[in-house]
Structures are given as C-alpha cells and as structure tokens.
Amino acid sequence: MRQLWIGLAFFLATWCTSGHAEPAVGQVPPEVELGVTKAGKGVKPGDYPGRVVVINFWASWCGPCRKELPLLENLQEQGKGQIQVIAVNIEDWATFRRAAQILKDQQMLLANDHNG
Numbered sequence: 001m002r003q004l005w006i007g008l009a010f011f012l013a014t015w016c017t018s019g020h021a022e023p024a025v026g027q028v029p030p031e032v033e034l035g036v037t038k039a040g041k042g043v044k045p046g047d048y049p050g051r052v053v054v055i056n057f058w059a060s061w062c063g064p065c066r067k068e069l070p071l072l073e074n075l076q077e078q079g080k081g082q083i084q085v086i087a088v089n090i091e092d093w094a095t096f097r098r099a100a101q102i103l104k105d106q107q108m109l110l111a112n113d114h115n116g
Helices: 002-018 063-078 093-102
Strands: 052-058 083-089 109-112
Touching: 052 063, 063 083, 083 093, 093 109
Parallel strands: 052 083, 083 109
Antiparallel strands: none
16 A cells, blocks of 8 residues: 555656746747736736746735835846836735835836736
C-alpha cells in the first residue's frame, strides 16, 4: 500500500511540473480579460506589447495588499515604460470606485475583476 502512495505522489509531482513550460521572451500572453477600468474599458495583458506585465490581485481590506501597491507603483516607475503593472481589485464595483478615487494619482493601471 505504501508503494502505491509513493507512486501516486511521484506521478502527481511529475505531472504537475511537466505540463507547465516557462514563458519565453516575446511570448504572447493569453487573451483573458482581467477586469475593467474605472472608465469601463476592458483590460487584457496583451494590450501592452513589448512590456513586462505584472498582474497583482488585491483588496482594500487586505493590509499586505495595501502595503505592496506603492512598491508596485515604484516598480512601474523604475521600469521607465518597459513595465506595466495591472492592479486588479477583487471587490464589488462600488468599493473599487472608492479605492480608485483614493489611488487616482497612481500611474499603474487599476482594474476591477467584474467576473469574480
């Protein structure tokens, strides 16, 4: 029985790691809509060709999330046009709008995950 469990664990470890290839430089990201901006525009990673796209999911009630937003803003600034941060809020629309108003001076792209 122990050999069965060891074999199953080996299979799962091999299967979980073998199917995921490392992204290559220049590889096109999947065309999945991450959410919408405060203005209602859909946001996709592929909207930023030639840039490194950093996607962050956050919520206003999450203390660590609030602490990392300025770090991500700084990362985008230091990237000098080569990095695009997309900060996707996972809360309801009204909460997102209030948070976006508070963060209005940020250069990173704020979006709301309207699909949950």
